[in-house]
Amino acid sequence: MTILWENILITILAFGVLYWLLNKFAFGKLFAVMEKRRELVQNQLEEAKQTREQATVYVEEQKEALKQARQDAFEIIELAKSNSSKQAHDLLDQAKQDATRLKxxxxxxxESERTKAVEALRGEIGAFSVNIASKLIEREVESNPAEQEKLIGQYLKEVGSRS
Incomplete structure (x- = not known):
């Protein structure tokens, strides 16, 4: 195998001309496109990072809002329990008052009916007493006038002491 220096020299020279042509017409545009692509990728990475940070902040805000909503719901439930307990207590107190008033x-x-019944009974007893007394007096009058005056006096004393 022999080395042909002429071929090597032509190859190096062709490579140099090709490199110069590529550098003048293609490498500048190619590197510019690659630089734009790198900047675009870098910008997208920055945007993704910002979006991730915003999402994290948003998730934290949502967690806090959910926690606050749960706390509010718990407070509302406790208030409703308290109100219902108070209303039940008030209703029981009102029922007790009504029951006491009715009693x-x-x-x-x-007591009024008893008083009326006692008065009616007294009236009837009085009428019966007068009736009995009149019958007794009739018998006594017919049998003994002196005894009659004595009984009338005694009866009047009893009636006077009851009033």
Missing amino acids: EEAVRDI
């Missing part, structure tokens, strides 16, 4: 009214009505 007192019933006791007054019973």
Whole structure:
């Protein structure tokens, strides 16, 4: 195998001319496109980083909002429990008051009816007493007038002491 220096020299010279032509017409544009592509990728990475940070902030805000909503719901439930307990207590108090009032009214009505019944009974007893006394007096009058005056006096004393 022999080395042909002429071929090597022509090859180097062809490579140099090709490199000069590529450098003058192609490498500048190619490197510019590659630089734009690198900047575009870098910008997209920055935007993705910012978007990720914003998403993290948004997620934290949503977590906080959810926590606050749960706290508000818990407070509303507790307030509703408190209100219902207070209303139940108020209703029980009102029912007790109504029951006491009805009981007192019933006791007054019973006492009034008892008083009326006693008065009616007294009236009837008085009428029966007068009737009995008149019958006794009739018998006594017919049998003994002196004894009659004594009984009338005694009866009048008893009636006077009851009033």
